[in-house]
Amino acid sequence: MFNDKQLTKILKNTKVFAPAEIKKFTDEADKKNIPLEAYLFEKRLVSEDSLYESAASIYKMPFVRLSNKPIRKDVLFLIPEPLARHYQLIAYDTEGDKIIKIVTTDPENLQAFEFVQKKTNKKLDISLTTPGEYQELMKQYHKTLQAEFKDITGKTEIKETINTNGDSKDLKELAEDLPVVRVVDTILEYAIFEGASDIHIEPEEQELNVRYRVDGVLKNVMSLPKSIQPGVIARIKVLSNLKLDEHRMPQDGRFKIQTTEYKVAFRVSILPIFDGEKAVLRLLDEGAQILTLPQLGMQPKPLEILKKNIAKPHGMILVTGPTGSGKTTTLYTILGVLNKPGVNISTIEDPIEYKMTHVNQSQVNPKIGYTFAMGLRALLRQDPNIIMVGEIRDNETAEIAVNAAMTGHLLLSTLHTNDAVTAIPRLFDMSIPPFLVASTTNMVMAQRLVRKICPHCIVSYPLEKEVLEQLRVQFDLEKILDTLIKTGSVSKDTKTFDKILFYRGKGCKQCSDEGYKGRIGIYEVLDSTKEVNEAILRKASREELIKISRDQGMMTMLEDGFLKAKAGITSIEEVLRVTQE
Numbered sequence: 001m002f003n004d005k006q007l008t009k010i011l012k013n014t015k016v017f018a019p020a021e022i023k024k025f026t027d028e029a030d031k032k033n034i035p036l037e038a039y040l041f042e043k044r045l046v047s048e049d050s051l052y053e054s055a056a057s058i059y060k061m062p063f064v065r066l067s068n069k070p071i072r073k074d075v076l077f078l079i080p081e082p083l084a085r086h087y088q089l090i091a092y093d094t095e096g097d098k099i100i101k102i103v104t105t106d107p108e109n110l111q112a113f114e115f116v117q118k119k120t121n122k123k124l125d126i127s128l129t130t131p132g133e134y135q136e137l138m139k140q141y142h143k144t145l146q147a148e149f150k151d152i153t154g155k156t157e158i159k160e161t162i163n164t165n166g167d168s169k170d171l172k173e174l175a176e177d178l179p180v181v182r183v184v185d186t187i188l189e190y191a192i193f194e195g196a197s198d199i200h201i202e203p204e205e206q207e208l209n210v211r212y213r214v215d216g217v218l219k220n221v222m223s224l225p226k227s228i229q230p231g232v233i234a235r236i237k238v239l240s241n242l243k244l245d246e247h248r249m250p251q252d253g254r255f256k257i258q259t260t261e262y263k264v265a266f267r268v269s270i271l272p273i274f275d276g277e278k279a280v281l282r283l284l285d286e287g288a289q290i291l292t293l294p295q296l297g298m299q300p301k302p303l304e305i306l307k308k309n310i311a312k313p314h315g316m317i318l319v320t321g322p323t324g325s326g327k328t329t330t331l332y333t334i335l336g337v338l339n340k341p342g343v344n345i346s347t348i349e350d351p352i353e354y355k356m357t358h359v360n361q362s363q364v365n366p367k368i369g370y371t372f373a374m375g376l377r378a379l380l381r382q383d384p385n386i387i388m389v390g391e392i393r394d395n396e397t398a399e400i401a402v403n404a405a406m407t408g409h410l411l412l413s414t415l416h417t418n419d420a421v422t423a424i425p426r427l428f429d430m431s432i433p434p435f436l437v438a439s440t441t442n443m444v445m446a447q448r449l450v451r452k453i454c455p456h457c458i459v460s461y462p463l464e465k466e467v468l469e470q471l472r473v474q475f476d477l478e479k480i481l482d483t484l485i486k487t488g489s490v491s492k493d494t495k496t497f498d499k500i501l502f503y504r505g506k507g508c509k510q511c512s513d514e515g516y517k518g519r520i521g522i523y524e525v526l527d528s529t530k531e532v533n534e535a536i537l538r539k540a541s542r543e544e545l546i547k548i549s550r551d552q553g554m555m556t557m558l559e560d561g562f563l564k565a566k567a568g569i570t571s572i573e574e575v576l577r578v579t580q581e
Contacts, residue, residue: 002037002055002106003035003456003457003508004026004029004035004036006108007036007037007040008022008026008036009058010051010054010055010058013054013058014054014058016046017045025039025040025045030459033506035506035507037051048130048131048132049130052105052128052129052130055107055128056107056127056128059107059108059128061107061126061127061128062127062128063127063128063129064103064127064128064129064133065129065130065133066092066103066129066133066137067132067133067136067137069092070140071090071091071092071093071137071140075091075092075093075094075100076090076091076092076140076141077182078091078100078116078120079091079102079116079119079120080185080186080189080190081138081141081186081222083112083115083116083189083190083193084138084141085138086190086193086194086512087104087106087109087112087115088104088105088106088109088131088134089102089103089104089105089106089109089112089113089116090102090103090104090134090137090138091116091120092137094122095125097122098122098123099122099123099124099125100116100120100122100123100124100125101124101125101127102116102124102125102126102127103126103127103128103129103133103134103137104126104127104128104129104134105128105129105130105131105134107126107128113126115193171230171234171237171244171245172234172238172244174230174231174234175231175234175235175237175238175244176238177231180228180231180232180234180235181235183224183228183231183232184232184235184236184239187199187201187210187221187222187232188257188266188281190221191212191281191283192257192262192264192283194212194214194512195214195215196212196213196214196283197213197214197216197282197283198212198213198218198280198281198282198283199211199212199213199279199280199281199283200212200213200218200278200279200280201232201233201236201278201279201280201281202278203226203229203273203275203276203277203278204226204275205226205275206226207223207224207225207226208223208224208225208226208228208229208232209222209223209224210222210223210224214514215451215514215516215517215518215519216324216449216451216519217451219514229276232279233270233276233277233279236268236270236279236281237251237253237270239255239266239268240253240254240255240266240268241253241255242268242270247272247277248272249272250269250270250271250272251268251269251270252267252268252269252270253268253270254266254267254268255268256286262285262287263285263286263287264283264284264285264286264287265283265284265286266281266282266283266284267281267282267284267351268280268281268282269281269282284353284354286354286355288354290332290333290335290336290354290356291329291332291333291336292333292336292337293306293307293333293334293337295333296330296333296521296523297520297521297522297523297564297569298521298523298525299487299523299555299560299563301553301555302445302523302524302525302555302560305443305525305527306334306443306445306525309442309443309527309528310334310337310338310410312410312442313385313408313410314405314406314407314408314409314410315405315410315411315440315441315442315528316401316402316405316411316412316413316440316441316442317334317410317411317412317413317442317443317444317445318392318412318413318414318415318423318441318443318444318445319331319412319413319414319415319444319445319446319447320414320415320416320417320418320419320420320422320423320444320445320446320447321414321416321417321418321446321447321448322416322418322448323416324449325447325448325449325578326447326448326449326519326521327414327447328353328390328414330445330447330521331388331412331413331414332353332354332356334412335347335356335359335386335388335412336356338386338410339356339357339358339359341358343385343386344360344382344383344384344385344386345358345359345360345384345385345386345387345388346359346360346361346362346379346382346384346386346387346388347359347360347361347362347387347388347389347390348362348363348364348372348375348376348379348387348388348389348390349361349362349363349364349388349390350363350364350372350390350391351363360382360384362375362378362379364390371397372389372390372391372392372393372394372397373394373396373397373400376389376397376400376401376404377400380400380404380409384409385409385410386409386410386411386412387404387409387410387411387412388411388412388413389401389411389412389413390413390414391413391414391415391416392413392414392415392430394430395430395431398427398430398431398432399430399431399432401413402427402432402436402437402440405440405441406436406439406440417446418446419446419524419556419557420444420445420446420524420525420526420549420554421444421526421542421545421546421549422542423444423446423526424437424441424444424526424536424542424545425541425542427441428539434536434537434538434539435537437536438528438533438534438536438537439533441528441536442528443525443526443527443528444525444526445523445524445525445526446523446524446526446557447521447522447523447524447557448521448522448557448561448578448579449519449520449521449522449578450519450520450521450522450561450564450570450574450575450577450578451514451516451517451518451519451570451571451574452516452517452518452519452520452569452570453503453504453505453515453516453517453568453569453570453571454505454507454508454510454511454514454515454516454517455517456508456510456511456517457505457506457507457508457510457511457515458503458504458505458506458568459503459504459505459506460501460502460503460568461501461502461503461504462498462499462500462501462502463497463498463500463502463572465498467572468497468498471497475558477497479559480558480559480562481494481496481497483555483559483562483563484500484562484563484566487563489563489566489567490566500566502565502566502571502572503565503568503571504571504573505517505571515571516571516574520564520569520570522557522560522561522564522570522575522578522579523557523560524554524555524556524557524560525554525555526545526549526554527549527552527554529552531548531552532545532548532549532552535548557579558575558579561574561575561578561579562575
């Protein structure tokens with residue numbers, strides 16, 4: 001399907017409609033919140049065939065119809081089915097060894113063309129077809145895959161052995177079967193291409209579901225026949241060097257995929273559940289560059305507080321938030337700034353997610369009693385300048401961490417609290433005396449990750465009255481508006497939210513119709529000012545600490561989120577999704 005910009009260009013070139021008519025169609029499609037192409041087809045203003053034939057001539061590409069043409073299996077699978085579905089392009093023929101013929105519905109999909117060219121190492125001969133023809137061609141994948149899936153567990157004796165004894169020899173044969181290898185390779189490759197952070201392979205009663213977590217949200221990718229389940233799980237176990245014949249206990253492993261394009265480590269967790277074994281694979285891009293502080297997306301004042309505190313020679317910097325809120329990325333970013341020849345940096349992590357040069361990274365191993373507390377004690381004997389502890393989970397680790405921060409070390413760590421201020425009472429709960437908390441805590445930063453609006457399909461809109469009423473019940477909109485005015489996001493004359501424009505993504509090919517692409521943090525930073533320290537010393541309540549920090553100008557995550565929503569970086573819906581407790 002063409003995006004609105006492409007379609008407007010095509011319609012203007014065909015001269016079937018006047019510019020005023022095209023604008024009218026666009027406005028009406030926007031009101032209905034549907035793509036322009038869908039609106040044109042719904043109103044029968046243009047046929048699919050005539051539109052795509054016209055587009056082919058404008059883009060100087062051949063137009064083809066191939067729905068009844070059978071495609072050779074070896075040619076079809078030059079582009080795996082998930083990639084073909086996502087980028088709407090299919091390989092249908094070859095010319096010798098050097099040219100592959102592909103058909104697409106998007107003539108401007110240059111990124112996908114480049115990827116296929118690199119993957120196949122062949123030149124592309126590209127033709128255009130209609131979405132209807134493309135959907136018919138996609139059915140050939142399912143016919144071919146279904147035939148292959150039957151071959152995977154076609155031997156009755158292998159199926160029976162797997163179900164009863166779980167014989168590792170038979171499972172190994174199954175894991176090395178070519179169709180199983182192809183299916184697993186496709187799942188992994190597509191996850192890398194999609195920018196997924198996790199792959200969930202979930203057995204159900206009748207099928208095997210594959211879901212990816214992209215930008216923090218799980219989405220369904222494919223459903224596979226139940227018969228392929230033993231082969232897929234066995235293949236993942238072989239790659240991770242896990243026990244093939246163990247089906248009753250959880251297992252953890254790792255493996256790595258490295259090509260000229262990417263270098264990705266997979267952290268694997270296998271869990272026995274009612275319908276089989278569930279596999280979750282965490283993707284860690286080892287080729288990714290460490291972010292700079294400005295790339296974290298902090299507002300100017302909180303960023304200055306962070307820079308001031310990481311320049312201190314000792315003390316404690318805590319980053320808080322739930323699992324998956326980007327705390328580790330923030331800590332690695334800070335370490336990247338501090339990582340200079342004149343200092344010694346040591347970390348104790350669970351697990352080591354990214355390797356950093358010139359940083360001594362150690363991984364805990366609870367099986368042999370190597371905990372955060374034990375690792376931290378050992379690090380202190382080596383007298384590093386800067387220490388990172390993956391997480392403060394218990395009283396013992398908290399006590400050692402605070403003592404380290406007090407005796408001349410800069411210590412970075414994380415806590416699981418919902419906001420910055422709550423980290424202080426949490427340290428009290430871990431039996432840390434108030435005078436130690438006040439004297440060692442440099443700053444506490446809480447964060448969440450919000451999805452960024454796709455720049456290719458961003459649209460503006462005012463908040464409706466019903467939405468404003470709901471927001472007014474939940475939040476202090478006057479304070480949020482005051483923050484927007486103080487930071488210059490809206491003019492001083494703005495009295496209410498009614499006239500303020502916010503943004504959302506309509507959904508397009510570049511963002512898989514999600515309306516979002518990528519993520520950024522929203523933050524709140526508690527600085528250890530004189531007033532805050534005095535409140536900590538008298539063991540002030542959370543509410544009193546919040547009031548003091550707010551009086552000193554601390555911006556909440558919600559306010560930071562509204563600032564980013566007003567700037568068109570994210571949407572109001574995203575901010576509410578991640579900040580609701």
